[in-house]
Amino acid sequence: MNPMFAAMKGTAMKDKKKRAAAGGGTASVSMATTSSGNFDNAIKLGIRNNQTNAMSFSGGVTDGSADSFGTAISPARTTQAITLQASDYLNSWNANGTGNGDVVIGGYIRHNNYSSPNKDGWAMDANTIQSQSFATGVQVTVAQTINARYQLQDNTTIATGGPYGIYSNLGNSSNSGFYRIIIQHASGRGAATLPQPGDNFTFRLSVFDLNGSTPLTAIHDVTVTWA
Secondary structure, eight states, X not given: OXXXXXXXXXXXXXXXXXXXXXXXXXXXXXXXXXXXXXXXXXXXXXXXXXXXXXXXXXXXXXXXXXXXXXXXXXXXXXXXXXXXXXXXXXXXXXHSOOSEEEEEEEEEEEEESOSOBOOOEEEOOTTOEEEEEOSXXXXXXXXXXXXXXXXXXXXXXXXXXXXXXXXSOOOBOSSOOOEEEEEEOOSSXXXXXXXXXXXXXXXXXXXXXXXXXXXXXXXXXXXXXXX
């Protein structure tokens, strides 16, 4: 886990009580697809075919407009459900076959009801995968990656060849504490090696900031399902 995020998480309850006692709008952070407007408590997502660098495994980049949103507890968090098409994945693989797909995440850190941000950050740790269910041997794994963009507020750009949202590139790192998600295709041949309709996985990410000296964090779970 990112050391800054771990320290903030440890004092979150104390700071929540302080903010409640102060009255007025509660200071908070959230992740969003844009700097304002739709959609808050949301991310953008693409799945890269590393043979072309395009987000063709997901049929492009999602922007929240077709997603479902909610909240959950233990821990308190927002949720997002994204539906992708298995046919998009297959079509891209048929054109440019590869052994895995890279999950790319984009978004913007919003500062809500405070005006002194000074430590924006994104957290993707080794336990980001919360659950997964695949019919044919596909697996979702994680790998440490370069963290050059983890302290940027605006990571909304997902482009062929980079930047890849919160990732400057999708290379590996041995000690960054910042992780990316990889969809490992199953052994065998053809469509059976790829995500099938009904397959899904859920991952967790967080954003954080300091309001003066007060740490703020927001946790968000994303479920990706293929139809």
